[in-house]
Amino acid sequence: MTKKVRNAFQYINRRLHWIAIFMLVFFTLFPLYWGITSSFKSYTAIYQVPPQLFPVNPLLRAYRYVFNFRGFYRFLFNSTFLAVTSSFLAVSLSVLAAYGFSRFKFKFSSIFFMMFLIPRIIPRASLIIPLFELWSGLGFLNSYVSLIVSYTATAIPLNTMVLTGFFGTIPTALEESAAIDGASMRQRIWHIILPLSKPAIITVSVMSLREAWNEFPFVLTLTTETAMRTLPYQLFMMRDAMGIEDWPVVLAFATVTIVPILVFYLIFQRTVTSGLIEGAIKE
Structure with a gap:
């Protein structure tokens, strides 16, 4: 029984x-x-x-309306330019930071690494007012500079955490052999670390691109000009732009907004999954 x-x-x-x-x-x-x-x-x-x-x-x-909507291609350019530029900067800086954390051990390095990750757990809404005051005082409102720097700074902590874990799985003996042969640190990173870390690099690139593409609070706060809007921002403004709730048009605009990043993610899905898993394991 x-x-x-x-x-x-x-x-x-x-x-x-x-x-x-x-x-x-x-x-x-x-x-x-x-x-x-x-x-x-x-x-x-x-x-x-x-x-x-x-x-x-x-x-x-609805799609004819969206593609003929005044300023649509400007919004598309803004989203693409901001996402690609900030992702490239975030990944480049994260590689250097992660290499330093994984290869150089110094006093309080673990505590410093944890402090480096603290900005990631701070709610983004709490950063809006300080960032607005900062960029307003510097005269960089309604500029690509304020958005790119803000996007990049928020992406670096998570990217660094993933890359640090992945770099830790690469044997140091490979770099030591290259150093004996006269390779500089830059050459070791470029010819050894980066080729072996392709899954992790693709992972953090996809994560950074997705986050920058979907970003809304910063662009809402740091821009007031229509020409600086991104696709998510304009999607938020669609009801005011049309004056009526034409849901097929709103949903068509939403589809056009999410499909590019969704397709991009699906293409690299397996690589992203393996990169996250391997980046979470430290030997």
Whole structure:
């Protein structure tokens, strides 16, 4: 009887496991599916009861409106430029910081490393007023400089943590052999550390790019000119721009905003996963 009860519990646990996974996937993907399919509906069809799970007569009206929206390509350029530039700077600086933490041990190095990560756990909303005062006093409001520096500074701590863990798994004997052959520190980083750390580099690059692409509080606070808006900022302003709640247009704009970074992430999904796992393990 005990064995039968145990088998019954194991059977139920397996089924509950798959039910939990199904519910998690459903609640994660269904809003995305609903948003994308609704962007192809007409203005009236989106309010239809019962709702259409798939548009009966798909329309491109919302996407034509988005791509012809005044300033759209400027917003797209701003998002791309800020994301790529800040990600490049954040990854470059994080490589140097992580190399120092993983290779040079000094007094209180562990405490300093923890202090280096503290800015990451500070809520971003609490940084808005100090950053506004700082950049306003320096005269850099409505400029790419304030946004790039702010984006870069917030991405460096997490990138450094991941890269430090990954660099710690690379045997120091490789660098010691290269140093004996006359390789400088720059050459050792460029020809040994970076090639062996490709998964980790791609991981932090994707994370930095995603965070910069989706960033909203800083651009909302540090910019007032329309020409400096990014796609997430303009998505927030869509209702005021149209004057009415044209949900197919709003959802089309949201789709155009999230699809590039979603595709980019899916392309490097396996590399990001392995980079995070290996970066979390220190030998």
